Structure formats: structure tokens, C-alpha cells
Amino acid sequence: MEKTLQAMNEIIKFLQLYPKKVKHKEVEKFVDALLSARRVFVVGAGRSGLVMKAYAMRLMHLDFDVHVIGETVTPSLRSGDLLVALSGSGETDLIVQSANMAKKSGTKVVAITTYRDSSLAKLANFVVRLPGRTKIAKTSTFVKRELAGEYASLTPLGTLFEIGAMVFLDGTIASLMMKLGRKEEDLRARHATIE
Numbered sequence: 123m124e125k126t127l128q129a130m131n132e133i134i135k136f137l138q139l140y141p142k143k144v145k146h147k148e149v150e151k152f153v154d155a156l157l158s159a160r161r162v163f164v165v166g167a168g169r170s171g172l173v174m175k176a177y178a179m180r181l182m183h184l185d186f187d188v189h190v191i192g193e194t195v196t197p198s199l200r201s202g203d204l205l206v207a208l209s210g211s212g213e214t215d216l217i218v219q220s221a222n223m224a225k226k227s228g229t230k231v232v233a234i235t236t237y238r239d240s241s242l243a244k245l246a247n248f249v250v251r252l253p254g255r256t257k258i259a260k261t262s263t264f265v266k267r268e269l270a271g272e273y274a275s276l277t278p279l280g281t282l283f284e285i286g287a288m289v290f291l292d293g294t295i296a297s298l299m300m301k302l303g304r305k306e307e308d309l310r311a312r313h314a315t316i317e
Contacts, residue, residue, distance in 0.1 A: 133281075133282065133285060136253075136282050136285075136286065137285070137286065137289060140253065140286055140289065140290070143252075143253045144250075144251075144252065144253075144290060145250075145251065148248070148249070148250045148251065149250065149294065149297075151248055151250075152232055152248075152250050152294065153294055153297045153298060153301065155204055155230065155232055155248075156181070156186070156204065156206075156294070156298065157298070157301060157302075159202070159203060159204035159230070160187070160200075160202035160203055160204075161186075161187040161188070161189065161197075161200075161202075161203045161204070162178075162181055162186050162187065162188045162189070162203070162204050162206065163188070163189050163190075163191055163196070163199060163203060163204065163205045163206070163224070163229070164177060164178045164181075164188065164189075164190055164191065164205075164206045164207075164208070165190070165191035165192070165205065165206070165207050165208070165216070165217055165220045165221075166207070166208040166209065166217065167209070167214045167216050167217055168280075169280065169284045170208045170209060170210065170214075170280065170283075170284055170287065171192075171208075173208060173284055173287050173288045173291065174190065174206070174208050175190055176288065176291075177206075177288075177291040177292075178190050180291075180292070180295045180309075181295075181298075182312065183308075183309040183310075183312045183313060184295070184298055184299065184302060184304060184308075184309065184312075185312065191205075191220050192216075198227070199223070199224050199227040199229040200227060200228065200229065201227070201228030201229065202228075202229075203224075203227075203229040203230070204229065204230050204231075204232065205220065205221060205224040205229050205230070205231045205232070206232050206234065207220060207221050207224075207231060207232065207233050207234065207242055207246070208234045208235075208287055209233075209234075209235050209240075209242050210235060210236050210237075210252075210254045210280045210283035210284070210287075211235070211236070211237060211240060212233060212235035212236070212237045212240020212241060212242035212243050213237075213240055213241055213242070214242075217242055218241045218242050218245065221233065221242055221245040221246065222245055225245055230247045231245060231246045231247050232246060232247065232248060232249075232250060233245070233246035233248075233249045233250070234249075234250045234252055234287060234290075235249065235250075235251065235252070236251065236252060236253060236254040236283060237251075238251055250290075252283065252286055252287055252290055253282075253283075253286060254280060254282050254283025254286060
């Protein structure tokens with residue numbers, strides 16, 4: 123129970139500082155890009171992929187023409203479309219390849235990543251930088267780490283990036299609702315009736 127509460131507190135502390143670490147101009151540019159896109163495509167791998175599927179669902183609730191890369195019913199990318207690519211490292215092969223193909227088709231690419239100098243960021247038309255854990259334990263065994271004073275995070279791998287990305291993306295839904303003049307009832311009307 124103690125470790126669970128410690129991990130929860132670590133996540134909460136991280137999220138409390140989160141809004142101050144996100145650049146307002148990047149958020150505005152991202153929201154404007156969504157509003158001006160003909161169609162929106164999203165891509166992420168692993169847990170980041172699940173975050174993007176959740177985001178696609180909310181965009182669908184707002185009546186966006188939205189698709190998830192890798193699904194069997196996803197159409198081809200075209201000029202005027204927007205690809206939103208999520209990768210903490212900015213080096214995940216599937217995401218970088220998707221961005222590369224999108225660029226070749228004339229699709230605008232938004233990279234959401236922690237690393238501005240990553241392969242994904244270099245391909246993107248613009249980057250939204252989200253903070254995430256950047257330091258990982260250097261020593262491989264638990265005892266050696268303890269003796270060296272290195273402590274593994276209670277939020278392993280990309281946990282902080284993924285949770286932060288979910289909070290950020292849900293935050294943009296509030297902006298989109300305001301700009302589009304939509305209310306919760308409008309979203310509910312488009313919610314799945316078969317679940």
C-alpha cells in the first residue's frame with residue numbers, strides 16, 4: 123500500500139507542475155491546426171497508442187473526421203489532413219515511419235514528444251513538447267542502485283509522459299469545445315450507443 127500511495131503522490135506532484143511546463147503558443151497552434159484540418163489522423167504505439175485512441179474518440183464526439191493509424195478502416199492520407207503523432211522519445215519506429223509517410227503525402231505533421239531534437243520532431247511541421255521522465259536508473263541491480271544512492275522511479279518507463287499526454291490532450295478538448303460552441307450534450311449525442 124505504501125508504494126502505491128508514493129507512486130500516486132509522485133504522479134500528482136508531476137501533474138501539478140505540468141501546466142507551467144507546456145508552452146501556450148504550442149497549444150494554441152495545435153488547437154488551430156486541428157480546427158483547420160480536413161481530416162485528423164492519430165498515431166501512437168503501446169500505451170501512447172491507447173492515449174491516442176482515447177483522444178480520437180473525443181475528437182469524434184466533437185464531430186471531427188478522425189482516424190487511428192493502423193486500424194483496418196483507416197483511409198489514405200492526403201494533402202489538407204493532419205497527423206498527430208505521439209511518442210515520448212520521438213524515436214519509436216512506427217511513429218517516425220508514419221510521420222515520414224504522412225509528409226510524403228502532403229499531410230501536415232504535429233509531433234507531441236519530450237525531445238525537440240528527436241527524429242519525429244525533425245519530420246514534424248511543428249512540435250508540442252510535453253515533459254516526461256528523462257532520467258532512468260543507470261545501475262542494473264537493485265542492491266547496487268541502493269548502495270549508489272540511485273532510486274528507480276515509482277513511475278517506470280513512459281508512465282509520466284503517457285499520463286501527462288492524456289491530461290494535455292483532454293485539456294485541448296475543452297478548448298475545442300469552446301471554439302466550436304459545443305456543450306457536453308453535443309458530445310453525448312455522438313457517444314457510442316452499442317458498448
